Amino acid sequence: MNIAFIAYYFSETDGVGSLRSRCLAKLLEQRDNHLYYFTKDSFVPLAARFGFIWNLILFYHLLKLNAGKVYVSCGPFLHLPFILLACQLSRKQFICDFRDPLSFNIRRGYGNPNSKINSVKLLIAEWLEKLTYKLCYRFWVCTPGMYQLYANLFKDNTKLDMITNGYDFDPKIIEKFTISNNSPAELKKLHLVCLGRFAEENPTTARKALTQLKEFYLKNGLNSLVIDFIGTPVSPTCELLREAGLEKCSVFHPKMSYLEAVKIAAKADMGLCVVRDEEFELGTKAFDYIGLGLPIYNCFQNDSNFSMFFSEFLSRDKHKILNPDLIKKYSRSSCFKKNLIWLDEKAN
Numbered sequence: 001m002n003i004a005f006i007a008y009y010f011s012e013t014d015g016v017g018s019l020r021s022r023c024l025a026k027l028l029e030q031r032d033n034h035l036y037y038f039t040k041d042s043f044v045p046l047a048a049r050f051g052f053i054w055n056l057i058l059f060y061h062l063l064k065l066n067a068g069k070v071y072v073s074c075g076p077f078l079h080l081p082f083i084l085l086a087c088q089l090s091r092k093q094f095i096c097d098f099r100d101p102l103s104f105n106i107r108r109g110y111g112n113p114n115s116k117i118n119s120v121k122l123l124i125a126e127w128l129e130k131l132t133y134k135l136c137y138r139f140w141v142c143t144p145g146m147y148q149l150y151a152n153l154f155k156d157n158t159k160l161d162m163i164t165n166g167y168d169f170d171p172k173i174i175e176k177f178t179i180s181n182n183s184p185a186e187l188k189k190l191h192l193v194c195l196g197r198f199a200e201e202n203p204t205t206a207r208k209a210l211t212q213l214k215e216f217y218l219k220n221g222l223n224s225l226v227i228d229f230i231g232t233p234v235s236p237t238c239e240l241l242r243e244a245g246l247e248k249c250s251v252f253h254p255k256m257s258y259l260e261a262v263k264i265a266a267k268a269d270m271g272l273c274v275v276r277d278e279e280f281e282l283g284t285k286a287f288d289y290i291g292l293g294l295p296i297y298n299c300f301q302n303d304s305n306f307s308m309f310f311s312e313f314l315s316r317d318k319h320k321i322l323n324p325d326l327i328k329k330y331s332r333s334s335c336f337k338k339n340l341i342w343l344d345e346k347a348n
Contacts (some may be wrong), residue, residue, distance in 0.1 A: 001033045001034070001068050001069065001343070001344060002033075002034050002036065002065075002066055002067040002068055003028060003033050003034070003035050003036070003067055003068065003069050003070070003071060003343060004035075004036050004038065004061075004062060004065055004067040004069070004070040004071070004092070005021075005025055005028075005035040005036060005037050005038065005071050006038045006058070006070065006071065006072040006073065006079070006083065007021035007022075007025075007037075007038075007039055007071075007072075007073040008039060008040045008073070008075075008076055008079070009021070009039075009040065009073070010022060010025075010037070010039040010040075011039065011040075011041065012257070012258075014040075016196070016258070016284050017099070019165075019168050019258070019284070019332070020073065020097070020099060020142070020165060020332065021073045021097075022168075023166075023168055023332040023333060023336065024071070025037075027333055027336055027337070027340060028340070028343060028344060031340070031344050033343075033344055036061075036065060036067060038058055038061065040054070043057045043058075044057075051076075051078055051079075054079070055078065055079045055082040056082070058079060058082060058083070058086075059082040059083075059085070059086045062082075062083065062086035062087065062090060062092070063086050063089060063090050065090075067092060068093070069092070069093050069094065069095065069137070069343050070083070070087055070092050070093065070094035070095070071094070071095050071097065071343060072094060072095070072096050072097065073097045073099065074096060074097065074098050074099065074102070075099065075100055075102070077102050077125075077128070080096075080128055080132060081128070084131065084132065084135055087135070088135065093137040094135075094136055094137055095136065095137050095138045095139075095140060095342055095343060096132050096133075096136045096138075096139050096140065097140040097163075098139065098140065098141050098142075098146065098150075099142055101141075101146050101149055101150075101280060102125045102128070102129060103122055103125035103126045103129055103153070104146075104149055104280060106118060106121050106122045106125055107122055108277070126153065129150070129153065129154075130153065130154060133150070133154050133156075133159065133160075136159065137159070137342065138159050138160075138161055138339075138342045139154075139159050139160050139161070140161050140162075140163050140339070141160065141161070141162055141163075142162070142163060142164055142165055142282070143162070143164065143280060143281055143282045143305070143309075144162065144305045144308075144309060145277070145279045145280035145281065145305045146162075146280060147160060147162045149280065161339055161342075163335050163336060163339055164282060164287075164330070164335050165282065165283075165284050165287055165332065165335070166287045166291075166330045166331050166332035166333075166334065166335045167262075167287045167288045167290060167291030167292075167330065167331055167332065168258065168331075168332050169258070169259060169262055169288075169291060171291055171292065171293065171327065188221070188222055188223045188224060189222065189223070189224040189225075189226075189269075190217070190222050190224070190225050190226075190269055190270070190318060191224075191225075191226045191227075191228075191267070191268045191269045191270075191318075192213075192225075192226070192227045192228070192268055192269065192270050192271070192272045192297060193227070193228045193229075193230065193264070193265040193267075193268035193270075193271055193272065193289075193294075194227065194228070194229045194230065194232055194271070194272040194273060194285070195230050195231065195261055195262075195265055195271075195273075195285040195288055195289075196230070196231050196232060196284075196285055197232060197233065198229065198232050198237045198272070198273070198274060199236045199237040199239075199240050199274075200233060200236070200237075201273075201274050201275055201276050201283075202274045202275060202276050202277075203236065203240070205274040205275075205278075205299065205300075206237070206240055206274050207240050207243065207244075208299060209272070209274060209297070209299035210240055210241060210243070210244040210246055211244055212299055213225075213244070213246065213272075213297070213299075214244045214245055214246055216316060225246070225249045226249055226250075226251065227241075227246065227249055227250045227251070227272065228250075228251050228253060228264065228265070228268060229250060229251065229252045229253065230253045230255075230256065230261045230264055230265065231253065231254065231255040231256065231261065232252060234252055238250075238252075262288055262291070262292060265288065265289070265292055265294070266292050266294075268294060269294070269295075269318035270289075270294055270295050270296070270297045270315075270318050271285065271286070271288070271289030271292070271294045271295070271296050271297065272296075272297045273285045273286055273289070273296065273297075274299065275306060278300055278301055278304035278305060278306040278307065279304055279305050279306075280305070281306070282306060282309060282310075286310060286313070287330050287332075289313070290313055290322065290326075290327055290330050291327060291330065291331065293322050293327060294322075295313060295314070295315040295317065295318065295320040295322065296310060296313050296314050296315070297314075297315075297316060298314040298315055298316055300314065312326055313326075
């Protein structure tokens, strides 16, 4: 199958936002599909600087391309109208993979939620989402909250699929420490790790998590608490650590490659994270902790979509043992495989 694969952010330098598309591309190529890639660097340098030029070139290529299917990862979203028109004119089926809820991001206040400009943006965003759903072959989302949101917006879910994110490494290649967590010395130690952003995601939840962590540390008589922050901006997380009296327990590591980060994270007892909105987001680092066999430190609302989805993995006990079968279930390849049928005629 010839597939036009549109993922504006696809390079390793584009960060975690590119992992989803790169995993899918690898799976499709392994099944002998031929992918025509369209990324931010696919065209002339001028196109990378000016989105309108990039969109026009993409439009031209889609009209001429001999491809049975089109896959597009969103965001960004500005290229969607060009893709919709090109696919309609050339009679190509396309799958739209929404990694972020466009209209909901506007609705919950990115920018000034009360401004007239924001109201117009919301109307345009919902119109574009509804049009995309009407014309697409399948509409993919990555969280239960997004599925509910779009099922309500479209008043239909027949073309809607939820494909969650997952971890992108083989747990077998991650070196684990062999020190017994049951030794008297280790029972008094707690080592947490946070991959990527923390306080920036949700300052209120982050503050609550650190306050609870300090209380847990004192209540259980721990003599050692270490939190590794990998690729986490120092501010404002450092300010919250200072408020909780945990700044001396924390180590900030610079940004590094994905595999280097998870190798450091593998040395921890538990994973630490917060998300912007527990109803609509699952984040990505939670899946990385699962792949490493680490419990996720529970600082979440009991009845949120996040808590219900990850209920088997949330804990404040570093000795919690994760189910190996559940761990395998949340690799990115496992999450994608049952949906390859929509892109790959040989999928089963």
